[in-house]
Amino acid sequence: MNTTAQKAAAPAARIKRRTFLKAGTAAAVGSFYAAPSSASAESTAPVVIVVHGTDPKKMVEAGIAKMGGWAKLFKPGAKVAIKPNLAWKSTPEQGGNTHPDILRAFILAAEARKVKKITIPENTCHPEKETFPTSGALDAIKGTSAKLYRPKASEYKEVEVPKGKICQKAKVSRDLLEADCLINMPVAKHHGGATLSLSMKNWMGAIDNNTRRAWHRQGLHQCIADFSTFLKPTLVVIDATRIMLDHGPQGPGKLAHPHEIILSTDPVAADTYAASLFKKTPADVPHIRIADEMGVGCSDLAKIKVERVEA
C-alpha cells in the first residue's frame, strides 16, 4: 500500500513536463470505445459473460450471441486488430498462449462480415518463427487474409499516456492504435512478476521491448494500469479453457481446466473474474486494483454482473 502511494506521488512532478496530447491520438482513443453490446450499457453494472463448454468455436459463438452478435462487433470495412498472447514456444495443450481455435473463430467471423483488414501484431518473447507455429496461430490464420506478425521497429508508434503516473510514453504497435475494432484476447495464466497474466498484462505484447523493459524497472503493476487507461479494447476475450497455475508465463506448469471463455467490454471486470479462477482477488494482483483506482473499470466482484452461458 505504502509503495503505491509513493509511486503515485513521485511522477506527479513529471506531469508538468508532459507535452500536450496530440489531437490524432485522442481521436483514436475515442474510436476504440465502440461498445459491441447493449448488455454493457454505461453507468450500470459491468457485465462479464462466462461461457462454459468444451469446443472453443461453439463457446465463442455462444458468447458473442450473448454479447449482441457479430454484426455489432465487426462492421463492414472496419480495421480489426486482435491481440492474442502468443509470447512463448508453447503448444495449445500447455496453455502458455491463447488457444488457436478461439483466434480462428474471430478471424473467420470478421472475414464473413467483410471487414477491411485483420491484423494480429504480437511482440513475442521467444522468436516468432518458434512461437507462431508452435502456438497453433499459423494454422489459425491459414486460408484467411489475417496478417500475423511481430512488429519491426518502424511498425511501432510512440504515444503519450495522458493519465499515466509512471508510464507516460509508450511505443505501441501501429495497427493496434489505428484499429476500429480492437480485441484483447489473452490467455489466463500465472506470472512470476505480474502475479497473473490476464487482459491488461497482455498489452505488454503490444509495446516494444524498450518500453517493456522500462516497465519492469519503474514499477510493473503501475505501468500496466497506466497503459490500460490509454489503450481501450472494444472487447476483451480471455481464454480460460485451461489455465497455468504455476511456472508462468512461459510454463510448462501445472494446469487447471475451467473450460471457460470470458467476454467483457470492461478489462478490469474481466480480469477480476479471471483472477477468481486462480482464487486470487484484486488485492493479490496489484495492477487490477490500481486500474480500478484509476477508473479503468470495476474490480469489485460483488458489483460485476456475471452471466453464465453453456455451450
Added chain:
Amino acid sequence: MKWLRRNVWRLLTLVASVILALGFVPENHPELSALLTRFSPILSLFGAAAARAWFGGTLLLGIPLLILPLFKGRLFCWRICPMGFLAELAGKLNPKGKGLIHHVPMLNKALALIVAATAAAGYPLLIWLDPLCIFNGFFAAWRTPFTVAALATGIGFVAILVMSVIAPNIWCHRICPLGGLQELLMLLARRLTEGRKAEKPKSGDLPPAAAPRPAAVSRRALLTAIPAAAAGVVAGKVFGPNGRKALRPPGADLEKINALCARCGNCMRVCPYQLIQPDLGDSGIDGLFTPVMWLRSRNPDQEQYCFQDCVKCTQVCPTGALRPLTVKQKHDLAIGIAEIDRKKCVAWENKEYCAVCDEYCPYKAIKLEKRGDVMCPVVDLSKCRGCGACESACPADPIAITVKPIS
C-alpha cells in the same frame, strides 16, 4: 577453352565448396555445411585422435584423402583442392615472383608430422593450418550481423592469397600440411612398392635427383615427430587450462578446445542467433579466434540466447572441439552458471515486481524468494544451464544477471 577443360573439376569443386562454406544447405540439416571441412583427415581423423573420442560416422569422410595419395600422389592438390586452385590463380597474377619459392624451405611435411604427432599426443598443434578449414573459415565469416570480430576466421584465406601473389605456389609446395601429409603418404607407398619396381622406373615419376631418399625421410620424420609429440604434451599441460577461461558453446571440450578448434567458423555461422563469436583474447593467445558465447543480446528487438532445443553448433564441428549433442544431452549440460548482482537487480535493490529472469528461464532455475511484497530471484545452481535467457532479457540497467564460465 583448353584451360577450362583442364580445370573443370577444380571449378566444380570450388563452386560446391563455396556453397557449403557459406552454409547454403537445408535448414534442418546443418551438418551438411560441415562436409567440406570433414573431408580433411587433418581435421576429422587427427581431431578425433587428439580428442580421444569417436563422434560419429562422419569421421570416415577423412579416409579418402588418406588413401588417394597412396595411388595417385597429390592428385587432390593439383586437380581438386579449392584452396590450392585459388592460390594457384593468385600466383598467376605475379609471374615474375616465381623464383622466390626456391628461397623457402620445404615445411609442409614437417608441419604435417607436427600436427599428426601432437594429435597422437592428445593436444594437436597447428591444426588450424588445414587448407580446407582456412577456405571454409573465409566464407563462413560472411554472416549477419556483420562485425569486425566476425571476420577473424577469414584471415588465413586472405593471408594465403597475399602470400601466393608475392611468391607464387609457396603455399601448396612449401607450407600446406594437408599437401605435406599426402606427400608423406605418397612417399610411403613408393617405398613399399620400391622393391618391386626398382628395376624399371616409371617415366611419370620425379627425376631421381629431386626425389628424397626414403630412408632419409623416415629418419627426419622421427626427428620431427618425437620432439613435436613431447611439445604437444607440454602444451597441453601449459595451455589446456586456458580453454576454461571463456564461456564456450555447448558440447565444448573445455580442456582441449584451444588446440582442437581449427577456427573453421562452422559453429559461428550456423548459430541461429549469432551468439558464437571468435574469442579476441579472453582465453589466452592460444585461444585466439576460438568460439566463445556472447550471450548478451546485440539485437534490442529480440532476446537471444542459447535455445534449449538447438544443437546446431555441435553438429558442424569437424574436429570434435565441440562434440555432437542430442537435444536431451543438451538439456542436462551446463555451459555456464548465471550470477545475480543484487545491487543491480531491480527486485532486490529497488523492490520492484520484475522476475523477468524467471519468466524467460527455460529450465526453471530461478527461485523466487518473497521479500516484503516483492519476489526476488535466486539462481538454483543445480538447474541453471547457463543458456543466457535471463541475461538477454534482464531489464536492469546495467544488467543484473550474467552467465559466467564454469571454472
